[in-house]
Amino acid sequence: MDNGVLDSLITENDTKILFLILDGLGGLAMEGHSGTELQVARTPNFDALASRSSCGLLTPIAPGITPGSGPGHFALFGFDPIKTNVGRGVQEAAGIGFPLEDKDVAARFNFATADKDGKIIDRRAGRISTEENQRICEKLRQNIKLDPEIKIFIETVREHRGVLVLRAERLSGEIKDTDPQQIGLFPLPPEPICPEAVKTAELLKQFITQAQDILADEEKANILLLRGFAKNTGFSSMEERFGLEAVAIALYPMYKGIAHLLGMDVIPDLADINEQIESLKDNFEEYDFFFFHVKHTDSRGEDGNFADKVKVIEEVDKLLPDILALHFDVVVVTGDHSTPAKMAGHSWHELPVLISADTCRIDPVAEFDEISCIQGALGHLYTKDLMTLTLAHAKRLKKFGA
Amino acid sequence: MDNGVLDSLITENDTKILFLILDGLGGLAMEGHSGTELQVARTPNFDALASRSSCGLLTPIAPGITPGSGPGHFALFGFDPIKTNVGRGVQEAAGIGFPLEDKDVAARFNFATADKDGKIIDRRAGRISTEENQRICEKLRQNIKLDPEIKIFIETVREHRGVLVLRAERLSGEIKDTDPQQIGLFPLPPEPICPEAVKTAELLKQFITQAQDILADEEKANILLLRGFAKNTGFSSMEERFGLEAVAIALYPMYKGIAHLLGMDVIPDLADINEQIESLKDNFEEYDFFFFHVKHTDSRGEDGNFADKVKVIEEVDKLLPDILALHFDVVVVTGDHSTPAKMAGHSWHELPVLISADTCRIDPVAEFDEISCIQGALGHLYTKDLMTLTLAHAKRLKKFGA
Numbered sequence: 001m002d003n004g005v006l007d008s009l010i011t012e013n014d015t016k017i018l019f020l021i022l023d024g025l026g027g028l029a030m031e032g033h034s035g036t037e038l039q040v041a042r043t044p045n046f047d048a049l050a051s052r053s054s055c056g057l058l059t060p061i062a063p064g065i066t067p068g069s070g071p072g073h074f075a076l077f078g079f080d081p082i083k084t085n086v087g088r089g090v091q092e093a094a095g096i097g098f099p100l101e102d103k104d105v106a107a108r109f110n111f112a113t114a115d116k117d118g119k120i121i122d123r124r125a126g127r128i129s130t131e132e133n134q135r136i137c138e139k140l141r142q143n144i145k146l147d148p149e150i151k152i153f154i155e156t157v158r159e160h161r162g163v164l165v166l167r168a169e170r171l172s173g174e175i176k177d178t179d180p181q182q183i184g185l186f187p188l189p190p191e192p193i194c195p196e197a198v199k200t201a202e203l204l205k206q207f208i209t210q211a212q213d214i215l216a217d218e219e220k221a222n223i224l225l226l227r228g229f230a231k232n233t234g235f236s237s238m239e240e241r242f243g244l245e246a247v248a249i250a251l252y253p254m255y256k257g258i259a260h261l262l263g264m265d266v267i268p269d270l271a272d273i274n275e276q277i278e279s280l281k282d283n284f285e286e287y288d289f290f291f292f293h294v295k296h297t298d299s300r301g302e303d304g305n306f307a308d309k310v311k312v313i314e315e316v317d318k319l320l321p322d323i324l325a326l327h328f329d330v331v332v333v334t335g336d337h338s339t340p341a342k343m344a345g346h347s348w349h350e351l352p353v354l355i356s357a358d359t360c361r362i363d364p365v366a367e368f369d370e371i372s373c374i375q376g377a378l379g380h381l382y383t384k385d386l387m388t389l390t391l392a393h394a395k396r397l398k399k400f401g402a
Numbered sequence: 403m404d405n406g407v408l409d410s411l412i413t414e415n416d417t418k419i420l421f422l423i424l425d426g427l428g429g430l431a432m433e434g435h436s437g438t439e440l441q442v443a444r445t446p447n448f449d450a451l452a453s454r455s456s457c458g459l460l461t462p463i464a465p466g467i468t469p470g471s472g473p474g475h476f477a478l479f480g481f482d483p484i485k486t487n488v489g490r491g492v493q494e495a496a497g498i499g500f501p502l503e504d505k506d507v508a509a510r511f512n513f514a515t516a517d518k519d520g521k522i523i524d525r526r527a528g529r530i531s532t533e534e535n536q537r538i539c540e541k542l543r544q545n546i547k548l549d550p551e552i553k554i555f556i557e558t559v560r561e562h563r564g565v566l567v568l569r570a571e572r573l574s575g576e577i578k579d580t581d582p583q584q585i586g587l588f589p590l591p592p593e594p595i596c597p598e599a600v601k602t603a604e605l606l607k608q609f610i611t612q613a614q615d616i617l618a619d620e621e622k623a624n625i626l627l628l629r630g631f632a633k634n635t636g637f638s639s640m641e642e643r644f645g646l647e648a649v650a651i652a653l654y655p656m657y658k659g660i661a662h663l664l665g666m667d668v669i670p671d672l673a674d675i676n677e678q679i680e681s682l683k684d685n686f687e688e689y690d691f692f693f694f695h696v697k698h699t700d701s702r703g704e705d706g707n708f709a710d711k712v713k714v715i716e717e718v719d720k721l722l723p724d725i726l727a728l729h730f731d732v733v734v735v736t737g738d739h740s741t742p743a744k745m746a747g748h749s750w751h752e753l754p755v756l757i758s759a760d761t762c763r764i765d766p767v768a769e770f771d772e773i774s775c776i777q778g779a780l781g782h783l784y785t786k787d788l789m790t791l792t793l794a795h796a797k798r799l800k801k802f803g804a
Contacts, residue, residue, distance in 0.1 A: 005484055009467070359744075361430055361438070361751055361772060377752075377773070379782035381465060388466035392750045399748055400463055401470035401483070402490030402510070402630050 005400070006388065010243050015329035015394040017244070017289045021076065022316060023069070023255075024298030024339025026351040026370055030306050037297075037306060037341060038352065038369035041313040045320035046333065046368040050354050053331075055365040056378025057350040058386065060337050066348040069298075072336030073258045077291075078241070078387030086261065087173055087230015092163045095257025096155060100232045105171045105200060107229045110179065111136065111160045111221035112187075118223075120183050124160045125221040136221050137162060143214045146206060157253060164226060166204075171231070172197035175204065179225035187225055200229075237263020238289060242391060247283055249276050250293035259291055273315070277322055284326050292323070301339030302346075309341050330393045331356040332386065333368070353378065353386065357393035405643075407802070408790065412645050417731035417796040419646070419691045423478065424718060425471070425657075426700030426741025428753040428772055432708050439699075439708060439743060440754065440771035443715040447722040448735065448770040452756050455733075457767040458780025459752040460788065462739050468750045471700075474738030475660045479693075480643070480789030488663065489575055489632020494565045497659025498557055499668075502634045507573045507602060509631045512581065513538065513562045513623035514589075520625075522585050526562045527623040538623050539564060545616045548608060559655060566628060568606075573633070574599035577606065581627035589627055602631075639665020640691060644793060649685055651678050652695035661693055675717070679724055686728050694725070703741030704748075711743050732795045733758040734788065735770070755780065755788065759795035 027037035034040060060067040060075050061082065070091050071081035089106035100106060111133065113122040128136075133156045140154045151167035174193035180186070190204035208224065215222045238246035240263070248259030248266045251273075256266045265287070267279045273294065280290060294316055300309035324331065334353035337346050352373040354365075363377035381389070391397045429439035436442060462469040462477050463484065472493050473483035491508035502508060513535065515524040530538075535558045542556050553569035576595040582588070592606035610626065617624045640648035642665070650661030650668045653675075658668045667689070669681045675696065682692060696718055702711035726733065736755035739748050754775040756767075765779035783791075793799045 359430065359742075359749070359751075363773060363776060375776060377776060379459065379776070385465040388464065389750070390466070392466035392468065397466060397468065397750075399468045399470050401473035401487045402493065 007241075009397045009400060010391070011396055011398045012243055013394060013396045015288070015396065016284070017330045017390055017394050018292060018323070018328040018332065019076065019290065020292050020294070020323065020331065020333045021073075022294045022297045022313070022333070022335045024301045024337060024346065025335030026338025026340070026347070026349045027301065027309065028340035028342045028347075028349065030340070030342040033306055036370050037301075037309045037313060039371065041310045041317070043313060043317040043368060045317045047366060049320065049324070049331070049333070049356055050368040050372070051366045052362060053354040053356040053365075054360040054363055054378050055352065055354045055368070055373045055376030057370070057373050057376070057380050058334055058353045058383045059350055059380065060383045064348050066346050067337040068346070069254055069336060070258065072383070073255065075383035076334075076336060076386060077238070077262055078384060080384055084235075086233070086235075088228025089163065089173070090230045090232045090261070091254060091257050092157060092161075092228070093155075093165060093257070094260045095253030095255075096157055096163060097260065098153070098155060098163060098165065100165065101167060102232060102234065103169060103171060104165050104167050105173045105175075105229055105231055106163060106165045107226045109162045109164050109227075110225045111162070112223050112225045113220050114187070114223045118186055120180070120185055120187065120223070120225070122220070123179070123181075123183060123225065127159050128220055130156060130158050132221070133159065133162060136215070136218065140211055140214055144207065144210050146203065150203060152207070160221070166200070168203075171200045173230040175201055175229040177227035177229075178208065179227045187223060190226065190229075232261070235261055235263070239263060242289075242387070243396065244289040245287045246289035246291065247287040248291045248293065249279050249283075250291065250295075251276065252293070252295050255293045255295070264291060273319065277319055280323065281326065290328075297335070298339045301341050302344060304341050304344035306341035329357060330390055332390055334386070350380065351383075353381070355389065355393060359393050409643075411799045411802060412793070413798055413800045414645055415796060415798045417690070417798065418686070419732045419792055419796050420694060420725070420730040420734065421478065421692065422694050422696070422725065422733065422735045423475075424696045424699040424715070424735070424737045426703045426739060426748065427737030428740025428742065428749070428751050429703065429711065430742035430744045430749075430751065432742070432744040435708055438772050439703070439711045439715060441769075441773065443712045443719070445715060445719040445770060447719045449768060451722065451726070451733070451735070451758055452770040452774070453768045454764060455756040455758040455767075456762040456765055456780050457754065457756045457770070457775045457778030459772070459775050459778070459782050460736055460755045460785045461752055461782065462785045466750050468748050469739040470748070471656055471738060472660065474785070475657065477785035478736075478738060478788060479640070479664055480786060482786055486637070488635070490630025491565065491575070492632045492634045492663070493656060493659045494559060494563075494630070495557075495567060495659070496662045497655030497657070498559055498565060499658075499662065500555070500557060500565060500567065502567065503569060504634060504636065505571060505573060506567050506569050507575045507577075507631055507633055508565060508567045509628045511564045511566050511629075512627045513564070514625050514627045515622050516589070516625045520588055522582070522587055522589065522625070522627070524622070525581070525583075525585060525627065529561050530622055532558060532560050534623070535561065535564060538617070538620065542613055542616055546609060546612050548605065552605060554609070562623070568602070573602045575632040577603055577631040579629035579631075580610065581629045589625060592628065592631075634663070637663050637665070641665060644691075644789070645798065646691040647689045648691035648693065649689040650693045650695065651681050651685075652693065652697075653678065654695070654697050657695045657697070666693060675721065679721055682725065683728065692730075699737070700741045703743050704746060706743050706746035708743035731759060732792055734792055736788070752782065753785075755783070757791065757795060761795050
């Protein structure tokens with residue numbers, strides 16, 4: 001839906017919307033199991049909810065396209081994920097709450113291990129501890145010497161992961177990754193993709209050369225691999241776009257970061273899903289839109305662990321009655337992309353989705369899984385259209401045309 | 403389908419097409435009823451037709467977007483309804499057969515009642531009679547004194563509704579509604595949306611001020627509320643676009659107006675659905691395309707009257723054999739938008755659709771309703787694509803490419 005048209009249809013209401021997002025929810029049948037993770041999981045509560053919902057299947061980006069977590073979530077929040085693909089660096093910076101300025105260029109980095117020739121032998125530096133990461137970042141900060149006009153920020157994320165931010169006028173994010181994504185190769189130079197990025201690339205070369213010297217005496221973390229160079233192009237908030245006071249109830253930096261970029265409030269310092277549910281209850285009166293993110297469905301899928309992904313789904317199912325007891329006007333359950341244990345990674349497969357609201361058309365779907373949802377009233381939708389449909393059920397959209 | 407491409411594929415034929423449009427057809431289950439209006443209605447004839455048709459579900463505009471009658475119908479006639487959103491004023495003017503010129507600006511108006519402070523207390527002036535409306539329009543015509551360069555037309559539609567047309571050079575339809583759509587408020591000024599509309603807005607202010615004085619002594623209709631200011635941007639006819647000699651068999655001005663804008667012949671002075679069917683028979687030889695519009699499904703939905711909407715559907719079902727006895731080559735049955743009695747208004751929900759033709763692929767759908775059609779061969783379509791599909795079944799489209 002064209003944004004200008006949608007803008008003109010937004011209307012205020014005090015209805016409350018829950019997006020319960022199980023990361024990597026969609027799956028595949030796998031040898032030794034009688035169906036997909038969702039089919040195998042015992043989910044009486046999701047099934048009961050599906051029975052009184054409209055169900056369907058979501059394509060996150062386009063048929064056959066496997067989404068990263070960023071595009072998968074941007075689509076959920078009503079963006080065209082192809083046009084608004086935000087750089088990983090910006091996502092990661094937002095994820096640790098780094099206050100990016102418009103002129104900044106951010107990149108995600110990994111500490112990695114190179115052999116004496118400089119070839120990569122471990123892209124994650126043996127997954128060094130977060131404390132070790134912090135020590136090495138401080139060492140870099142103390143010793144890097146660039147043009148004093150350039151401000152540089154080297155920030156720990158967790159384990160081997162960090163964020164680099166350069167702050168200066170006329171920087172560009174149009175820089176190629178230095179991470180070749182494979183061991184046995186040399187790190188790549190930070191090549192400019194367009195003429196405007198030549199200066200930024202030069203600066204990065206100086207930084208990388210100095211960093212390599214500074215890290216030379218480290219046993220594991222002796223090089224840096226950079227990727228996802230990007231500037232923060234700026235996004236309108238959920239409030240500006242949809243008139244929604246939105247809050248993110250998530251455990252992981254990446255998802256908090258995306259929420260922060262979209263102007264949602266982010267509940268800090270939640271330790272586990274039980275604390276997430278308590279936070280949902282505590283904040284129920286304060287917000288219109290609740291982005292409740294469950295990470296472990298994806299993590300167990302990424303591990304290739306079918307049985308444990310099933311367990312995570314069953315755990316969430318047990319907690320569902322507590323969530324529904326809050327009586328949201330619209331409840332949406334889905335994921336950002338599929339992560340079938342069989343593939344041990346993200347995939348392009350469609351995601352089951354349900355919308356529960358007083359205005360939903362009840363279909364015959366009585367089990368919440370990828371196969372049952374084929375019979376659903378929603379049919380096959382693009383994820384980017386889910387938000388508009390949700391706003392309609394929340395009675396937050398006016399009629400188009402007379 | 404891109405118009406340029408479609409244009410090149412149109413070919414002549416003498417096949418006959420019926421669009422049987424039940425306004426506001428789609429519904430929702432509602433407490434005390436065992437399904438949607440269509441599920442509850444006894445429709446042996448629609449069901450038999452569905453059994454030998456391809457069925458599916460239509461999205462009129464986009465997921466979650468509730469269409470007005472204008473966009474809903476423009477989509478049926480193969481337009482992208484977002485790009486071709488025609489102003490209400492133009493639709494209404496066309497609906498009463500007013501010969502709009504290209505430079506004209508038209509607006510829909512309501513006579514309304516204001517209290518002594520000027521606040522609106524009844525947006526419909528107690529639904530004054532059409533005769534009363536005619537008397538007051540004449541009084542306005544006699545007494546309004548604008549610049550003689552400006553021609554002004556004040557036309558009765560029915561009850562409290564009318565059409566205002568301004569005719570002069572360099573007018574603009576980019577004017578905000580003066581109807582705040584709520585009682586207890588003052589009418590809004592006719593604000594220009596762009597600089598080109600400043601002159602038109604000034605003119606409208608003069609008109610409104612004079613009209614208020616002229617109407618001051620009226621008991622009920624003491625103010626005018628204006629909305630849907632628009633110029634007629636001009637549409638190619640059904641003949642030009644598709645090579646179809648088209649006729650509209652409709653009872654209500656709005657739908658006749660849309661048909662007129664699209665160059666269809668419009669059968670005048672039909673009193674009820676029986677006269678519509680007689681007219682269909684009488685004109686069968688004269689035309690290729692028949693737009694047969696049934697209004698009361700929408701009206702009863704708008705009233706929130708589930709049982710009466712069911713009755714209207716059952717009445718049309720009883721008349722269906724008479725219609726089908728004419729042996730159209732392609733019969734399409736659907737609506738322009740949903741109007742669930744449960745919501746007492748238009749909604750965004752999909753519409754059931756069937757296409758019956760010698761070339762249709764028969765699917766397992768044996769009942770014509772929103773839930774059964776999920777299993778249909780057509781799947782989920784955008785309404786704007788329905789016309790192309792219809793032309794194909796009517797063998798009026800050539801092959802694309804060699």
